[in-house]
Amino acid sequence: MAKYTLNVNDETYPVEVAEGTSLLWVLREHLGLTGTKYGCGIALCGACTLHIDGQPAKACIIPVEGVASGQRIRTIEGLSEKGDHPVQKAWIAAQAPQCGFCHSGQIMQAVALLESNPRPTREEIKTYMNGILCRCGTYMRILKAVEMAAGTETHVES
Amino acid sequence: MPKTATQYSRRNFLKTSGGVVLFIGASGILPYLVSCRDTRRMKEEFARHPITAWVQFSEDGQIIIYNPAAEMGQGSMTSLPVIFAEEMDADWARVSVEFSPQEAEIYGSEGWTPGSKLMMTVGSRTTHSYWPVMRKAGAQARYVLLSSAAGHWEVPLSELTTSEGVVYHEKSGRKIEYGQLVPFLKMPEVLPEIDEAQMKKPGEFRLIGKVLPRTEIPEKVNGTALFAQDIRLPGMVYGVLERGNLHGSRPTLTNEAEIVGMDGVLKVVPFDYAIGVIAQTLEQALSAKRKLRIEWGPSPASGFHSQEVFETYASMAGQPERGRVITEAGDVQQAIKTAARTYSADFKNDYVYHAQMEPLNAVIRVAEDLQSAEVWVGSQQGPDTKLGVPGILGIPHEKVEVHLQYLGGGFGRRSMNDFVEECAVLAREVAPLPVKLIWTREDDVAYGAFRPLSLQRLTASVDARGTLTSLSHCVVGDGGNLVASGVTNTHYDIPNQLAEWRGASHGIRLKHWRAVGHGPNKFAIECMLDEIARDQQADPVAFRRKLMAKSPRALATLDKAAEISGWGEPVAEGRAKGVAFVEHGSLGTGVCEISVDRNTGDIRVHHFWIALDAGIPVQPDNIRAQMEGGILMGMSSVLKEQITIVDGRVQQSNFHDYPLLRMQEIPDSIETVILPSGERPEGVGETATPMVAGAIANAFLRLTGKRLRHMPFTPQRVLEALSSS
Ligand code: FES
Numbered sequence: 001m002a003k004y005t006l007n008v009n010d011e012t013y014p015v016e017v018a019e020g021t022s023l024l025w026v027l028r029e030h031l032g033l034t035g036t037k038y039g040c041g042i043a044l045c046g047a048c049t050l051h052i053d054g055q056p057a058k059a060c061i062i063p064v065e066g067v068a069s070g071q072r073i074r075t076i077e078g079l080s081e082k083g084d085h086p087v088q089k090a091w092i093a094a095q096a097p098q099c100g101f102c103h104s105g106q107i108m109q110a111v112a113l114l115e116s117n118p119r120p121t122r123e124e125i126k127t128y129m130n131g132i133l134c135r136c137g138t139y140m141r142i143l144k145a146v147e148m149a150a151g152t153e154t155h156v157e158s
Numbered sequence: 159m160p161k162t163a164t165q166y167s168r169r170n171f172l173k174t175s176g177g178v179v180l181f182i183g184a185s186g187i188l189p190y191l192v193s194c195r196d197t198r199r200m201k202e203e204f205a206r207h208p209i210t211a212w213v214q215f216s217e218d219g220q221i222i223i224y225n226p227a228a229e230m231g232q233g234s235m236t237s238l239p240v241i242f243a244e245e246m247d248a249d250w251a252r253v254s255v256e257f258s259p260q261e262a263e264i265y266g267s268e269g270w271t272p273g274s275k276l277m278m279t280v281g282s283r284t285t286h287s288y289w290p291v292m293r294k295a296g297a298q299a300r301y302v303l304l305s306s307a308a309g310h311w312e313v314p315l316s317e318l319t320t321s322e323g324v325v326y327h328e329k330s331g332r333k334i335e336y337g338q339l340v341p342f343l344k345m346p347e348v349l350p351e352i353d354e355a356q357m358k359k360p361g362e363f364r365l366i367g368k369v370l371p372r373t374e375i376p377e378k379v380n381g382t383a384l385f386a387q388d389i390r391l392p393g394m395v396y397g398v399l400e401r402g403n404l405h406g407s408r409p410t411l412t413n414e415a416e417i418v419g420m421d422g423v424l425k426v427v428p429f430d431y432a433i434g435v436i437a438q439t440l441e442q443a444l445s446a447k448r449k450l451r452i453e454w455g456p457s458p459a460s461g462f463h464s465q466e467v468f469e470t471y472a473s474m475a476g477q478p479e480r481g482r483v484i485t486e487a488g489d490v491q492q493a494i495k496t497a498a499r500t501y502s503a504d505f506k507n508d509y510v511y512h513a514q515m516e517p518l519n520a521v522i523r524v525a526e527d528l529q530s531a532e533v534w535v536g537s538q539q540g541p542d543t544k545l546g547v548p549g550i551l552g553i554p555h556e557k558v559e560v561h562l563q564y565l566g567g568g569f570g571r572r573s574m575n576d577f578v579e580e581c582a583v584l585a586r587e588v589a590p591l592p593v594k595l596i597w598t599r600e601d602d603v604a605y606g607a608f609r610p611l612s613l614q615r616l617t618a619s620v621d622a623r624g625t626l627t628s629l630s631h632c633v634v635g636d637g638g639n640l641v642a643s644g645v646t647n648t649h650y651d652i653p654n655q656l657a658e659w660r661g662a663s664h665g666i667r668l669k670h671w672r673a674v675g676h677g678p679n680k681f682a683i684e685c686m687l688d689e690i691a692r693d694q695q696a697d698p699v700a701f702r703r704k705l706m707a708k709s710p711r712a713l714a715t716l717d718k719a720a721e722i723s724g725w726g727e728p729v730a731e732g733r734a735k736g737v738a739f740v741e742h743g744s745l746g747t748g749v750c751e752i753s754v755d756r757n758t759g760d761i762r763v764h765h766f767w768i769a770l771d772a773g774i775p776v777q778p779d780n781i782r783a784q785m786e787g788g789i790l791m792g793m794s795s796v797l798k799e800q801i802t803i804v805d806g807r808v809q810q811s812n813f814h815d816y817p818l819l820r821m822q823e824i825p826d827s828i829e830t831v832i833l834p835s836g837e838r839p840e841g842v843g844e845t846a847t848p849m850v851a852g853a854i855a856n857a858f859l860r861l862t863g864k865r866l867r868h869m870p871f872t873p874q875r876v877l878e879a880l881s882s883s
Pocket residue numbers: 037038039040041042043044045046047048049058059060061
């Protein structure tokens with residue numbers, strides 16, 4: 001067991017876990033930030049996507065000690081006070097989620113995209129979002145929601 | 159910051175302190191009201207049946223409607239309450255929705271067997287089966303409001319009308335909101351049976367058929383929606399199981415002392431087919447799982463090789479003795495004897511895995527005296543709404559309380575209770591500590607319960623005019639209805655038909671997978687039709703149009719799909735369109751447009767068009783979402799997904815070797831037209847998925863002249879088809 005201090009959503013969280021424990025388990029099972037989901041554990045589904053210092057990252061493969069020296073961790077819970085971040089609003093307008101399990105990751109990835117590239121092309125969106133799986137098949141609406149948030153939505157057949 | 163699940167607060171049933179709950183009895187039992195402040199009384203009423211609380215009113219006008227079905231993304235959290243609110247004439251803006259208790263005698267519907275009462279979110283039957291239940295209950299709730307207003311104003315009930323949550327007495331110009339009526343609510347002497355004729359006509363609907371945002375979506379975009387994976391309880395410990403990848407094999411643990419000595423490990427729990435570990439934290443449980451040294455015994459699956467079994471299946475299909483006949487009409491033998499031409503082809507499909515995005519899990523707390531339990535789970539429910547827990551613990555049904563959570567995908571996997579029962583076994587070992595059982599993705603794949611592989615041998619005959627005179631369909635595979643569903647053609651007029659199943663058994667765990675046998679069987683049927691049409695030099699749509707002459711609803715979907723897809727118009731160089739029809743509750747025709755990379759063998763789907771008859775479309779936008787999702791899940795399974803078995807062992811373990819469709823592979827558009835209808839609503843969750851294989855293979859045939867007859871159409875199989883003669 002070792003003690004770490006994490007900076008999550010601009011709050012400080014002390015935690016005591018074994019070295020090597022993934023950030024995903026620390027957030028979900030120790031800190032109660034369960035918006036970030038577990039889907040594969042090997043960085044292939046993207047359900048655990050969050051931001052570290054503004055960059056999207058997969059929490060399931062990040063050992064806690066790698067993000068305990070002041071790195072800014074942002075999760076879905078820290079995106080907005082009231083669920084009204086422009087990307088979240090676009091998500092609701094597009095009625096994007098079905099089961100919803102993948103959507104924390106989808107939204108965090110989309111936010112990272114738009115923060116670095118505010119008006120992405122459709123191909124850029126697909127490429128950037130490609131790492132986040134959705135088994136329910138909500139990709140058409142995810143694409144639409146990202147375009148709505150970016151203000152580039154013309155007409156996506158869906 | 160939005161609330162987190164640190165201190166789990168369940169969606170407490172009937173938790174408010176004000177307002178009333180309306181109990182509506184099944185026939186003959188008087189409805190009555192119970193104040194929400196009287197929790198004890200409410201509990202008692204719930205214990206009595208057949209009394210149903212569907213709705214709770216508060217003085218401030220808020221209304222809670224209870225949803226009896228699981229929510230796994232298909233939209234039940236909105237569609238069923240909408241049906242209720244429509245008849246009650248509620249103001250939808252004031253409605254919120256909660257799950258009802260998991261008590262089938264109270265909240266079940268007859269959708270599966272007449273006379274039964276079941277809570278089971280399977281087979282895309284929720285909306286269809288609850289349609290009359292929710293309408294009648296909503297109408298009765300409205301009646302109670304009306305009769306209370308009549309008493310309050312001392313006017314005849316017949317002079318009252320309602321609109322959007324307000325009762326009006328036109329004569330005196332008075333009106334009162336539903337919420338304001340709460341202090342005056344009184345139960346009428348008799349609650350009339352309200353029949354369909356007294357309910358709203360489709361033209362009067364304000365909510366049904368309108369585009370309404372789904373009620374649970376805001377929670378799903380801010381991270382607060384609770385899946386069972388997210389449940390955390392005080393003192394909770396963690397359970398994992400190692401089940402191996404040889405289904406049914408018995409484990410012997412050879413290093414128990416080492417495991418028990420590991421940090422945080424509380425207990426090792428042997429199962430017939432697995433070794434369980436309970437530990438203080440999830441990471442401790444997982445490290446212990448990795449350290450387990452297990453010797454696996456033989457299993458019924460030992461010696462089974464999935465990719466070699468098709469030869470056996472083909473020879474089984476060739477045996478003269480029939481299997482179990484599923485449908486028979488006319489005389490296929492005779493038709494073949496007198497045919498101008500006959501056709502025969504074999505179609506195959508490999509095992510597929512559900513891959514619901516949330517791996518299986520459950521949280522259970524067994525009381526210290528082992529006489530009661532609470533369960534938090536994402537389940538599609540089932541004949542036993544307590545999900546097998548009473549049996550495991552040897553306690554009465556009513557001693558188990560199930561708190562249904564959102565499901566991170568179901569697709570049929572979550573109507574099996576294996577994971578819930580496992581969690582109950584672990585929770586009993588450490589009672590009263592709650593246990594969270596986590597299946598890793600690797601567990602979920604390797605110990606999956608798959609859609610069975612199968613072979614379809616189709617034989618058909620046509621007469622001299624090119625009319626289809628017979629179709630026989632022989633399915634070979636394990637799992638009965640799991641391979642045989644979807645063999646019946648009710649909308650194609652083929653005078654002589656035979657469908658039969660020949661069973662095999664391999665010891666591999668099997669389960670319903672979205673649309674079940676419809677996927678492989680509609681693939682075979684729809685491809686066979688195109689192969690015949692091609693040989694007869696008939697257009698695939700025109701060929702089907704003739705067959706659907708006696709099924710106007712099916713035909714309308716075909717014509718509409720042809721229209722919106724521009725069927726018959728020239729297509730871009732290197733592309734082709736293919737068509738397929740599916741009936742699964744609702745009726746739908748799909749058309750896709752594809753191209754093929756002849757170097758890599760990759761099939762690209764550019765567009766999908768669907769015309770659907772779902773009866774009265776309760777939530778049209780959600781129907782479109784189900785079509786989109788159904789097509790994309792279909793594309794994923796048809797183009798990529800494959801579980802293989804070598805010597806009984808499942809070869810895949812996670813998304814690196816079981817890839818799913820990703821964003822870069824989606825079509826440019828999926829367009830759905832919902833045909834208008836006044837018929838009872840039909841399910842829409844499983845109509846699109848089985849269209850995909852047939853539509854793609856038929857487009858491929860038109861594009862290349864080659865046949866794809868084995869799902870999935872992996873690049874390798876596509877290249878083989880292209881180079882075949
Ligand atoms: S759980 Fe991290 S990518 Fe799948």
